[in-house]
Amino acid sequence: MLKSLRVAGFLAFTSIKKGNFGVVALTVLILTIVSLNLLFVPSLLNGLVTSANDKLKNTYAGDIIIESATASSLIPDVEGLDNSIEGINGVTSVAPRNSLGAELSFANQRANVVVLGIVPEQEKTVFTVDKHLIEGSYLEAGDRDQILLGAQVAGADRPKLELYSRSLKEVHAGDKILAVYANGVPKTYTVKGIFYAEFIQADLQAFVSEAELETVNPQFAGKASSIRVKIDNQASETEVVSEIGKLRDGLRILTWEDYAGIVRSMTDSFNVINTILDVVNILVAAITVFIVTYIDVTNRRRQIGIQRAIGITRSSIALSYLLRGLFLAIVAAIAASLAFTYIVMPLEASHPFRFPLGNVYLVSGLPYLARAGLTLVVAALVAAFLPVWLALRIRILDAIWG
Amino acid sequence: MIELISLMFEVSALTKIYHTGRVELRALDGVSFSLPDGDLMAIMGRSGSGKSTLLRQLGLLDRPTSGSVVFEKKEVTRLSEGERANLRLSYMGYVFQEYALLGELTAHQNVYLPGMMAGDKQNNYQARARELLDLVGLGKRLKHYPKELSGGEQQRVAIARALINRPKVLLADEPCANLDTVSSKAVMETLVRLNNELGVTIVLVSHDPADRKYTKSLIVLSDGKIVERG
Numbered sequence: 001m002l003k004s005l006r007v008a009g010f011l012a013f014t015s016i017k018k019g020n021f022g023v024v025a026l027t028v029l030i031l032t033i034v035s036l037n038l039l040f041v042p043s044l045l046n047g048l049v050t051s052a053n054d055k056l057k058n059t060y061a062g063d064i065i066i067e068s069a070t071a072s073s074l075i076p077d078v079e080g081l082d083n084s085i086e087g088i089n090g091v092t093s094v095a096p097r098n099s100l101g102a103e104l105s106f107a108n109q110r111a112n113v114v115v116l117g118i119v120p121e122q123e124k125t126v127f128t129v130d131k132h133l134i135e136g137s138y139l140e141a142g143d144r145d146q147i148l149l150g151a152q153v154a155g156a157d158r159p160k161l162e163l164y165s166r167s168l169k170e171v172h173a174g175d176k177i178l179a180v181y182a183n184g185v186p187k188t189y190t191v192k193g194i195f196y197a198e199f200i201q202a203d204l205q206a207f208v209s210e211a212e213l214e215t216v217n218p219q220f221a222g223k224a225s226s227i228r229v230k231i232d233n234q235a236s237e238t239e240v241v242s243e244i245g246k247l248r249d250g251l252r253i254l255t256w257e258d259y260a261g262i263v264r265s266m267t268d269s270f271n272v273i274n275t276i277l278d279v280v281n282i283l284v285a286a287i288t289v290f291i292v293t294y295i296d297v298t299n300r301r302r303q304i305g306i307q308r309a310i311g312i313t314r315s316s317i318a319l320s321y322l323l324r325g326l327f328l329a330i331v332a333a334i335a336a337s338l339a340f341t342y343i344v345m346p347l348e349a350s351h352p353f354r355f356p357l358g359n360v361y362l363v364s365g366l367p368y369l370a371r372a373g374l375t376l377v378v379a380a381l382v383a384a385f386l387p388v389w390l391a392l393r394i395r396i397l398d399a400i401w402g
Numbered sequence: 403m404i405e406l407i408s409l410m411f412e413v414s415a416l417t418k419i420y421h422t423g424r425v426e427l428r429a430l431d432g433v434s435f436s437l438p439d440g441d442l443m444a445i446m447g448r449s450g451s452g453k454s455t456l457l458r459q460l461g462l463l464d465r466p467t468s469g470s471v472v473f474e475k476k477e478v479t480r481l482s483e484g485e486r487a488n489l490r491l492s493y494m495g496y497v498f499q500e501y502a503l504l505g506e507l508t509a510h511q512n513v514y515l516p517g518m519m520a521g522d523k524q525n526n527y528q529a530r531a532r533e534l535l536d537l538v539g540l541g542k543r544l545k546h547y548p549k550e551l552s553g554g555e556q557q558r559v560a561i562a563r564a565l566i567n568r569p570k571v572l573l574a575d576e577p578c579a580n581l582d583t584v585s586s587k588a589v590m591e592t593l594v595r596l597n598n599e600l601g602v603t604i605v606l607v608s609h610d611p612a613d614r615k616y617t618k619s620l621i622v623l624s625d626g627k628i629v630e631r632g
Contacts, residue, residue: 313484
């Protein structure tokens with residue numbers, strides 16, 4: 001085996017060294033482009049999913065969502081529970097919320113929303129909505145008769161918004177709107193601010209201070225419809241969920257993924273798309289190597305016959321072509337990894353793709369590079385082997401003299 | 403006193419039939435002969451008489467339709483492809499009519515490649531390849547590629563390559579067919595010297611009656627049959 005490998009390595013080396021440089025360079029170039037594609041598509045989809053997940057967690061769901069699992073939809077003694085949750089290892093902060101459906105109206109426009117009663121200072125530790133204000137300012141604890149609207153609710157004279165036609169259309173900070181709550185209580189609010197998080201679900205929210213919402217429904221005092229929890233990046237969601245579950249009965253505890261099935265189905269769809277594109281890319285890589293090797297083997301049929309006639313074993317000859325394919329694939333994979341890391345990613349970072357949920361950045365790393373490289377190498381090896389195997393089945397005399 | 407002669411090849415009733423559609427061509431038709439160790443034998447005959455077909459059977463490059471070839475007391479016609487490759491590598495050297503060098507390798511690399519395959523140590527096969535190229539008068543052309551050599555020089559590189567693994571027999575298929583008179587003479591004299599000095603058994607195919615003078619024995623083929631021995 002060692003001598004076969006030695007001879008194969010020697011034949012592969014001389015064939016690359018003395019072979020047609022243009023063919024080798026073109027093959028490497030095509031494989032590099034294929035490899036870049038193998039890197040680019042998953043990175044983009046992963047960036048899209050990561051961006052969507054981050055938006056979901058930071059502007060809409062939080063990392064962990066706690067709701068009541070009892071007949072009452074409200075969690076009692078929320079302050080005590082908040083303190084207990086904050087004591088759990090890995091928990092960064094908590095934000096209790098109450099919610100009540102309402103119909104908002106401005107001029108002749110109406111919009112149905114769920115108004116969330118929040119404690120602004122706690123809310124800012126869990127969510128980043130306050131960082132996405134496009135008009136006015138964020139709520140404060142003592143605010144009364146003031147409301148913070150998402151852009152998809154306010155409209156804000158932005159006809160390009162996805163749900164503009166269902167919004168209040170022309171509402172701006174400082175305008176007064178009427179809210180009629182589900183319990184029949186009407187309130188007139190001054191719009192304190194408008195936020196645009198570039199995530200539709202988040203931008204459909206409307207916030208008032210918890211104190212304000214308790215004036216609408218006094219039953220909310222000391223209670224919460226839900227508690228949103230933020231955890232450390234390193235903390236395990238599963239472990240934190242388990243610890244919260246030990247605090248009190250009657251709670252339903254969800255992770256952000258459980259809560260927002262839309263993201264999971266989007267991720268699943270992207271994975272399917274990614275797999276399909278991967279298969280296409282691998283086929284392109286394999287067919288490229290197959291054609292190059294097939295032409296090479298056809299041109300060298302006589303040489304292969306001579307090699308066999310002078311005693312070079314079939315395994316050595318086959319191995320030499322595999323090593324050649326391996327070399328081309330490795331060079332292409334390295335070139336693609338370097339180009340992707342040092343050219344494509346910085347370029348994309350300075351000119352990010354714009355999606356409805358905001359800027360999307362390519363997400364990559366060693367596992368992605370290794371996966372693309374390995375995929376290319378395996379495809380190249382299989383594709384290189386087939387034409388050689390076919391050529392080696394030919395009788396020596398036919399190979400030499402046709 | 404009886405002298406025991408060791409036989410390199412014993413060929414018995416060797417037949418090779420080619421089929422082209424319904425046409426049957428008997429390239430070899432019951433050929434039998436023996437080849438002693440140390441001989442320098444020529445296989446002669448007209449074009450299409452079966453000379454090269456016979457040599458390819460001896461060189462294990464092809465399989466007969468029937469009959470047997472015993473090489474060094476071992477029947478070799480039914481060996482597997484791998485076993486035949488091993489025998490070719492270890493015991494036989496084959497020189498093709500049209501040089502058959504590998505174009506991407508230098509003269510030196512062409513010669514030592516089978517030595518590398520045989521598993522010899524790198525220093526050994528590289529040094530021996532240099533010696534052999536010296537022996538065939540190409541000691542100063544080690545780094546030249548085949549396209550940089552004349553036909554006669556290429557054929558001598560092919561002879562050196564055939565000798566790298568110290569074969570017991572050298573099989574040469576019309577080694578001078580594509581060469582001018584001067585180159586032909588140089589190649590034939592090289593073969594004679596190898597036979598005399600190294601004791602290598604040589605079988606060569608030739609259609610040139612002038613080559614008779616270089617050989618120790620002879621068979622002449624016609625229509626796949628031996629019609630003359632000498």
